Amino acid sequence: MPEKVLMKGNEALAEAAIQAGCRHFFGYPITPQTELAAYMSKRMPKVGGTYLQAESEVAAINMVLGASAAGIRAMTSSSSPGVSLKSEGISYIAGSDLPAVIINVQRGGPGLGGIQPAQSDYWQATKGGGHGDYHLLVLAPSTVQEMVDLVSDAFDLGDKYRMPAMILADGMLGQMMEPVALPEAGEKKLPEKPWAACGHQGKREHNIINSLYLQPQTLEQKIRDRYERYHLIEENEQRAECYQTEDAELVLVAYGASSRIARSAVNKVREMGKKVGLIRPITLWPFPTKAIQKAAKNAKAFLAVEMSMGQMVDDVKLAVQCQVPVHFYGRTGGMIPTPGEVLGEIEKILGGDR
Amino acid sequence: MGIVFQKPKSITDVPMHYCPGCTHGIIHRLVAEAIDELGIEGRTVGVASVGCSVMSYDYFSCDMVQAPHGRAPAVATGLKRAIPENVVFTYQGDGDLAAIGTAETVHAATRGENITVIFVNNAIYGMTGGQMAPTSLPGQVTQTTPYGRDVKTAGYPVRVCEMLATLDGVALAQRVTVDNVRHIAEAKKAIKKAFENQIEGRGYSIVEVLSTCPTNWGLAPTEALEWLRSNMMPYYPLGVYKDVTKEGAV
Amino acid sequence: MSVEKDLNIVLAGFGGQGILFAGKVLAYAGLQEGKEISWLPSYGPEMRGGTANCSICISKEPIGSPLVVTPNVLVAMNLPSLDKFIDAVEPDGLVLVDSSLIDKKVTRTDVKVCYVPATRMAEDNGLKGLANIILMGRLYEELPFCSEKNLDAGLQKCIPARKADMLEKNRQAFELGRASKE
Numbered sequence: 001m002p003e004k005v006l007m008k009g010n011e012a013l014a015e016a017a018i019q020a021g022c023r024h025f026f027g028y029p030i031t032p033q034t035e036l037a038a039y040m041s042k043r044m045p046k047v048g049g050t051y052l053q054a055e056s057e058v059a060a061i062n063m064v065l066g067a068s069a070a071g072i073r074a075m076t077s078s079s080s081p082g083v084s085l086k087s088e089g090i091s092y093i094a095g096s097d098l099p100a101v102i103i104n105v106q107r108g109g110p111g112l113g114g115i116q117p118a119q120s121d122y123w124q125a126t127k128g129g130g131h132g133d134y135h136l137l138v139l140a141p142s143t144v145q146e147m148v149d150l151v152s153d154a155f156d157l158g159d160k161y162r163m164p165a166m167i168l169a170d171g172m173l174g175q176m177m178e179p180v181a182l183p184e185a186g187e188k189k190l191p192e193k194p195w196a197a198c199g200h201q202g203k204r205e206h207n208i209i210n211s212l213y214l215q216p217q218t219l220e221q222k223i224r225d226r227y228e229r230y231h232l233i234e235e236n237e238q239r240a241e242c243y244q245t246e247d248a249e250l251v252l253v254a255y256g257a258s259s260r261i262a263r264s265a266v267n268k269v270r271e272m273g274k275k276v277g278l279i280r281p282i283t284l285w286p287f288p289t290k291a292i293q294k295a296a297k298n299a300k301a302f303l304a305v306e307m308s309m310g311q312m313v314d315d316v317k318l319a320v321q322c323q324v325p326v327h328f329y330g331r332t333g334g335m336i337p338t339p340g341e342v343l344g345e346i347e348k349i350l351g352g353d354r
Numbered sequence: 355m356g357i358v359f360q361k362p363k364s365i366t367d368v369p370m371h372y373c374p375g376c377t378h379g380i381i382h383r384l385v386a387e388a389i390d391e392l393g394i395e396g397r398t399v400g401v402a403s404v405g406c407s408v409m410s411y412d413y414f415s416c417d418m419v420q421a422p423h424g425r426a427p428a429v430a431t432g433l434k435r436a437i438p439e440n441v442v443f444t445y446q447g448d449g450d451l452a453a454i455g456t457a458e459t460v461h462a463a464t465r466g467e468n469i470t471v472i473f474v475n476n477a478i479y480g481m482t483g484g485q486m487a488p489t490s491l492p493g494q495v496t497q498t499t500p501y502g503r504d505v506k507t508a509g510y511p512v513r514v515c516e517m518l519a520t521l522d523g524v525a526l527a528q529r530v531t532v533d534n535v536r537h538i539a540e541a542k543k544a545i546k547k548a549f550e551n552q553i554e555g556r557g558y559s560i561v562e563v564l565s566t567c568p569t570n571w572g573l574a575p576t577e578a579l580e581w582l583r584s585n586m587m588p589y590y591p592l593g594v595y596k597d598v599t600k601e602g603a604v
Numbered sequence: 605m606s607v608e609k610d611l612n613i614v615l616a617g618f619g620g621q622g623i624l625f626a627g628k629v630l631a632y633a634g635l636q637e638g639k640e641i642s643w644l645p646s647y648g649p650e651m652r653g654g655t656a657n658c659s660i661c662i663s664k665e666p667i668g669s670p671l672v673v674t675p676n677v678l679v680a681m682n683l684p685s686l687d688k689f690i691d692a693v694e695p696d697g698l699v700l701v702d703s704s705l706i707d708k709k710v711t712r713t714d715v716k717v718c719y720v721p722a723t724r725m726a727e728d729n730g731l732k733g734l735a736n737i738i739l740m741g742r743l744y745e746e747l748p749f750c751s752e753k754n755l756d757a758g759l760q761k762c763i764p765a766r767k768a769d770m771l772e773k774n775r776q777a778f779e780l781g782r783a784s785k786e
Binding site for chain 1: 366395396397398399401402408409411412414415416417418419420421422425427428429430431432433434435436437440457458460461
């Protein structure tokens with residue numbers, strides 16, 4: 001086990017991406033993710049990689065598209081308004097069956113919004129963002145250590161399923177320092193990519209990376225094939241942490257930064273002898289419906305806690321399928337809920353006020 | 355009997371969809387000939403843009419990537435940075451390069467991105483049915499300038515080579531056309547040079563090819579060539595606007 | 605305020621006073637001690653010209669929110685910071701005030717306040733710019749949350765080896781802060 005160091009989430013994630021074999025980073029400055037790009041600009045030249053500050057987020061994501069089309073691991077990072085700009089490219093990457101890693105260190109929106117941490121891009125990340133029938137793998141770290149661990153998973157899963165993967169973090173996780181154990185340095189064996197546009201050297205037919213299918217029958221088939229893969233992912237890749245849910249009558253559901261607060265609240269009410277637990281989705285797409293459904297067998301109610309006006313709560317409701325009530329508590333615009341506020345909500349629900 | 359004429363090796367057997375009289379076919383051929391002559395097909399990756407040439411990924415036999423509208427230079431940047439030994443070219447129309455992709459174009463050029471850009475300027479949006487392009491001429495009638503392009507409201511055309519020639523990162527900025535045999539031979543030379551520059555690591559090279567769109571101009575192919583000569587060439591003079599191999603000539 | 609409690613610390617002052625650095629020293633010391641740690645800076649435009657602050661949690665349990673809303677330790681290095689955070693301090697909490705920069709006295713009676721003229725002490729002792737570490741010394745003297753060895757290890761983690769002279773000065777400043785407690 002390597003020695004733990006204190007690192008900002010943004011920087012730890014960047015280092016972990018390099019350890020995961022990423023040698024091409026294309027970015028554009030935006031708060032609160034800037035340290036990630038700055039770290040890459042310092043490290044990439046030392047590991048023979050490319051750091052390129054693009055002219056816009058639009059250009060950056062398309063540089064990722066190009067590098068990824070060439071068959072190598074490429075990544076970009078941004079924060080909410082920047083991710084809106086990247087949405088076009090993300091749709092094309094998905095439509096071209098390319099892997100790629102996109103980091104969103106979320107801040108408050110809509111519009112220019114604010115720069116404090118938020119979770120109001122859940123819909124954008126999990127329900128589309130760009131146009132067309134497609135999904136992103138969406139992973140939600142809740143600690144600096146998870147910022148590190150999930151980024152290599154994002155690359156691996158993206159390569160495995162040939163689709164873009166997003167790390168949905170937020171300003172709190174990006175800016176904070178926590179003790180973190182970085183992966184051991186070493187050459188990582190990366191998967192072969194026979195589909196890549198890397199030059200055929202006269203040894204095979206030409207590869208075409210493309211998202212255009214003018215025949216609707218062909219396009220529909222292409223999408224149906226992709227959805228078969230998506231179903232496989234929904235079957236095999238759901239991840240969630242279940243905390244004190246075994247006997248829980250009330251189950252909180254929260255991811256990322258808000259899950260840390262929800263956990264504090266759960267600990268407090270457990271001390272008061274109340275049966276409350278927490279499901280922390282680690283994959284937001286695929287959403288961990290299995291964990292929710294399992295908990296729904298015993299729970300009398302759910303409470304989604306988010307730093308938004310209520311976005312993930314929709315998926316909780318879909319998973320619960322009206323078996324028990326699903327409540328919501330959230331702060332937004334860069335406000336972070338306190339454990340006390342969540343505690344108040346829990347008491348209201350358990351007291352039957354709602 | 356000896357073969358006296360054949361399709362370049364770098365062109366596939368897929369039938370092209372271009373309209374009769376359109377000069378895309380000639381320009382495709384020139385690009386393919388250059389690739390063949392330089393013997394680089396196996397390490398060349400082309401980037402198709404959005405517009406009439408969108409399906410050029412089916413026509414070139416090297417590896418191909420289809421880029422979002424205007425983003426071909428960014429996609430090419432990613433491809434080239436990923437594998438610098440490869441030869442990367444974009445094939446872009448005027449709407450793609452000089453309207454929606456202006457930022458990507460200017461910045462790839464000023465970075466001196468070591469890529470080759472084939473810019474087909476026919477002063478109109480062809481694929482969507484003949485709307486005003488950034489390079490449509492003053493007074494030119496299009497679907498969206500039915501009374502002629504009024505520069506007071508629609509602004510002036512963009513002269514791409516002249517603009518990019520001011521940037522330090524540009525190795526070659528040359529405007530050619532393909533209306534006659536002599537011009538085609540010149541265009542071929544320019545395109546080949548744009549590829550050679552990349553192989554030599556000289557930076558961003560752009561060859562602007564004045565091209566026709568008989569269908570959307572509403573002219574017969576020969577009339578279209580005449581229209582190109584009498585309207586486009588005076589506004590967009592042929593010539594070398596920058597060539598780092600002949601510095602001092604500018 | 606007992607050292608047995610989890611520490612939820614807010615350090616606040618002007619940009620340039622070494623607020624974030626001081627926080628890092630505490631965090632590293634806590635890490636050496638085997639505690640759970642978080643360090644969260646304020647970020648954004650307010651870092652230029654306004655107040656800079658950072659939240660540090662040192663705990664036996666995994667840390668929930670790293671944003672300290674109700675600190676049990678506040679270190680204020682300018683008046684706006686004191687005004688901004690004083691009402692949020694938990695009853696029985698500890699407040700350290702750089703009294704060479706803040707004239708005002710705290711009116712709350714349910715918190716322990718230490719007035720340390722840290723900036724002047726730093727200047728008088730040839731330790732300009734180390735008022736932050738003097739205050740950390742005093743904080744440690746009030747609440748020794750880790751061993752002296754781990755505290756020193758924390759300092760060493762935060763100061764690059766090539767700046768050995770700075771390490772000595774930081775140690776001096778730290779001791780000065782400790783000795784300021786009568």
